[in-house]
Amino acid sequence: MDKNLVVGAGITGAVIANKIANELDEKVVLIDRRSTVAGNSYDYKDKETGITVHKYGPHIFHTNNKEVWDYLSKFTKWNYFFLKPNAVIEGEKVTLPFNLTTIRELFSPQMADRLEEKLISEYGYGIKVPILKLKEIEDKDLKFLSDYIYEHVFKNYTMKQWGVKPEEIDPSVTARVPIYISHDNRYFQDKYQGIPLNGYTKMIEKMVEHENIELRLGLDYKELKDPGFKRIFYTGAIDEYFEYKYGRLPYRSLRFDVQTLDREYYQKTVVTNYPNNYDFTRITEHKYFLDEKSNKTIISVEYPEEFELGKNERYYPISSPENQALYEKYLKEAEKFQNLYFCGRLGAYKYYNMDLAVEKAFELLSDCL
Ligand code: FAD
Numbered sequence: 609m610d611k612n613l614v615v616g617a618g619i620t621g622a623v624i625a626n627k628i629a630n631e632l633d634e635k636v637v638l639i640d641r642r643s644t645v646a647g648n649s650y651d652y653k654d655k656e657t658g659i660t661v662h663k664y665g666p667h668i669f670h671t672n673n674k675e676v677w678d679y680l681s682k683f684t685k686w687n688y689f690f691l692k693p694n695a696v697i698e699g700e701k702v703t704l705p706f707n708l709t710t711i712r713e714l715f716s717p718q719m720a721d722r723l724e725e726k727l728i729s730e731y732g733y734g735i736k737v738p739i740l741k742l743k744e745i746e747d748k749d750l751k752f753l754s755d756y757i758y759e760h761v762f763k764n765y766t767m768k769q770w771g772v773k774p775e776e777i778d779p780s781v782t783a784r785v786p787i788y789i790s791h792d793n794r795y796f797q798d799k800y801q802g803i804p805l806n807g808y809t810k811m812i813e814k815m816v817e818h819e820n821i822e823l824r825l826g827l828d829y830k831e832l833k834d835p836g837f838k839r840i841f842y843t844g845a846i847d848e849y850f851e852y853k854y855g856r857l858p859y860r861s862l863r864f865d866v867q868t869l870d871r872e873y874y875q876k877t878v879v880t881n882y883p884n885n886y887d888f889t890r891i892t893e894h895k896y897f898l899d900e901k902s903n904k905t906i907i908s909v910e911y912p913e914e915f916e917l918g919k920n921e922r923y924y925p926i927s928s929p930e931n932q933a934l935y936e937k938y939l940k941e942a943e944k945f946q947n948l949y950f951c952g953r954l955g956a957y958k959y960y961n962m963d964l965a966v967e968k969a970f971e972l973l974s975d976c977l
């Protein structure tokens with residue numbers, strides 16, 4: 609029987625392995641150099657407190673794609689969950705995404721009335737406006753508002769997260785968190801949102817549990833001796849695969865300071881952003897994801913860092929025309945090999961959320977099988 613290789617047991621690799629095993633009834637060897645499945649969506653139950661910890665940062669599944677939602681729902685039940693974070697602005701915890709509620713929290717009622725009226729008449733109720741678009745506005749009051757939001761929500765957070773100002777990164781990045789002309793306090797408005805009821809790791813373990821799938825953890829592609837695969841799906845970094853022959857693709861990384869605290873709760877919401885003060889960007893309190901009870905709590909404080917080979921992990925591709933050109937050089941190299949496919953957040957060098965990673969894996973399989 610033909611054998612396929614999938615490198616990386618994150619959500620992308622799990623979808624690919626599962627579909628080939630199930631739908632094609634072919635064998636798959638699925639490897640990951642980590643000792644765990646689930647890639648960056650990996651979570652684990654802390655032994656002392658029973659709290660499920662998102663090791664690589666807060667992960668909330670959200671999608672408008674029914675096919676993706678229905679597919680994952682075969683492997684998990686969901687804790688229906690809406691992310692409603694706070695941001696600390698001028699020492700106060702206010703609603704994020706920045707919306708009409710946030711305006712009321714920060715300004716006097718008269719001023720809030722004026723700003724709200726102007727925003728609704730300029731854009732309409734229920735409209736989302738990226739900060740860099742809002743900054744183009746000429747009206748005096750709205751200009752004051754856009755400067756305020758830029759300074760207090762985006763500028764310093766982006767400097768910490770990316771090392772440069774908002775206007776120096778791809779506009780799609782800050783547009784992930786638009787100003788929402790509404791009182792809807794949810795960070796995401798997708799139709800389907802949730803956290804796998806028993807965690808992401810259990811969901812992904814179920815996806816890859818199949819008689820056609822041989823899972824080998826703690827194994828790097830470089831150490832794999834077995835040639836002769838019918839197809840290779842590679843969800844690791846494309847520059848690493850080609851031994852950096854054209855140079856390194858840059859990434860941003862993170863460091864998580866995980867702390868168990870001897871108190872029931874640390875903060876009122878699962879995530880609090882700290883755009884302005886401190887060196888960290890956000891604090892996550894993990895017990896909220898699955899509404900877990902304990903007289904202790906676990907938080908992780910998130911510090912952005914530059915990615916350095918051998919020191920930390922690749923978390924975010926950095927979208928820019930130069931980096932895209934370098935990526936495409938590697939992709940051209942890949943095209944010389946038959947049946948070698950690069951996919952996932954690292955393989956595609958794209959800032960994918962989990963739902964898009966799944967959707968792109970579906971698309972790749974329907975194109976190449
Ligand atoms: P990964 O999860 O990165 O998996 C790739 C795997 O390949 C890794 O396990 C790695 O060890 C393995 N690998 C790489 N190279 C090799 C090699 N040479 N040999 C063997 N194995 C290898 N998405 C959301 O939808 N909602 C969220 O709330 C959300 N929050 C996030 C928060 C943070 C801090 C971060 C960093 C990401 C977040 N994401 C979120 C994005 C989400 O993590 C990704 O969409 C998802 O993990 C992509 O899955 P993947 O399988 O493509 O890649």
Ligand code: UDP
Binds near residue numbers: 781782
């Ligand atoms: N952002 C910001 N302030 C915030 C939240 C987000 O400036 O309080 C900007 C920042 O540039 C960040 C981007 O918006 O990198 C995307 O934010 P998101 O919350 O989607 O980041 P992720 O969860 O993917 O790290």
